[in-house]
Amino acid sequence: MTKLERNDRLVRLSLLMIALSAISVLAIITVFIFEQGTPIMFRYGFRSFLLGQDWYPSEKSFGLLPMIVGSLMVTFGALLIGVPLGLASAIFLTEFSHRRLARILKPVIELLAGIPSVVYGFIGLMFLVPFIRDKFGGPGLSVLAASVILGIMILPTVISIAIDSIRAVPDSYREGSIALGATRWQTVRMVVLPAARSGIIAGIILGMGRAIGETMAVIMVAGNAADIPGSILAPVRTLTSNIALEMAYASGEHREALFATGVILFIIIMILNTIANLTSARQRKK
Amino acid sequence: MGNRWKLQPRTEQKLVQFLMYVLTSVAVLVLVFILAVILKNGLPQLSLEFLTRNPADMGREGGILSTIVATIFLTFIALLVATPLGVGTAIYLTEYTVESRITRIIRFGAECLAGIPSIIFGLFGFILFVNKLKFGWSILSGGLTLAFMVLPTIIRTSEEAIKAVPPAYRLVSFSLGSTRWQTVTRVVLPSAIPGIVTGVILSIGRSIGETAAVIFTAGSAxxxxxxxxxxxxxxxxxxxxLAKEGVSLPKAYGTAAVLVISILIINIATYYMMERYIKRKS
Known part of the structure; x- marks a missing residue:
């Protein structure tokens, strides 16, 4: 028996080591990105990175403000398009449509979540960019194009998480509301949505994280000029594109500045993650 | 609110229902449109030759064999590394410990890891594997980077699969005198396998479609x-x-079709497996 017990403790210990090493991946990534990215920020000062408007790496000017603004603009645009469409689809499929339709469409939508982001970018480049150029003017490669493509990309995430959290609302809530004479829409608006709120918000935040972290699709449709866009038809460069566009040939301080871009992106994402975690934890507690 | 002009609730209901119907159709049609365009333009490009010849003239001519092989190698390495780590972590979290600060830290870490954008994984892989460990731009660097990227997916799906095994199974096994490890390997894991495999397949899909993390770690030879x-x-x-540099539109469509079809097959397989698994459980 003692041998068995000893073996069991050994197994427990090795599994703990595995679990800790899996999680140390996060620590290693954090350390490497910060180690590479922060020295240059200290050297030039955080203000010049966060608030500087000029990105001329060859002249040692590393202002990231245009990219920070760019990332926020396209992410906000993506939410403006993805959230109403996604929420409406989720509500329609759970509350207003035939069960059969929902049973067919939910898996279809989830399958589409697997389409690689480069494909979305390509479709944007082939159809959306020329459309915007012809109908609204400008180069077509624009904040608008990036927002629409990202909005479409986050649809599957937003829809499927919203569906799950709406379905998790007990039927007795709906029955109670309908019994009081409410219409279905009143029931949805006043009973179901408030009850599903934190799950829906967590889904939106996840979609937001996906939009702000997306790289290749954005590069293909955004135009990538490192200036603060003057309108939604102007080209834009995001934090992620800034890294991907120049990493291939950057060296020295230029490369360090790209890692600094990564640090800022990392911090933004971590803040979003923590918010998403807290909201979904609150839902679980309820 | 009271003074505002208000619709009859019944009219409002009809209007909203119509609006939602329209919005849902837009969402679904857009997604289906993307798929249809790729398949319509891509399928005619596909041939045995396209799949079995290497690209020539920077991709303008020939097929995509070398890229298929590279994708398979990279994915294989990623899963070879991530599966034992992920499943081991899940076993530890579910079978070998009680909820504590350590499990909360591990879970929080896995969730954070899941949210990190792929370009950050690319940067990290570039510095650690390509530069510091001197693996260069290689299958190995790319595979290890992808392994880290899919790790959280494998941890989460395995954990859920293991949790779904009824506690009675474990009790019976213990009462027969088995140790915890025997119970895990002979009772718990066999019943959790379909769920674990689902996670692995999902990760294959993600690895195949990934670009940003791969381009700076595996290179582009x-x-x-x-x-x-x-x-x-x-x-x-x-x-x-092909698409960004405008090298060859037909070849780009062909490659996209292969990419999308393989991912769809993988996702559909996962979906059916999950359905069967859920049915068997209930």
Missing amino acids: LRLPTSLFSSSRTMSVHFYI
């Missing part, structure tokens, strides 16, 4: 990879370069 240290271009990187 068009040769057929010969060793773990050859630089090579995966299908999605190849597609990105």
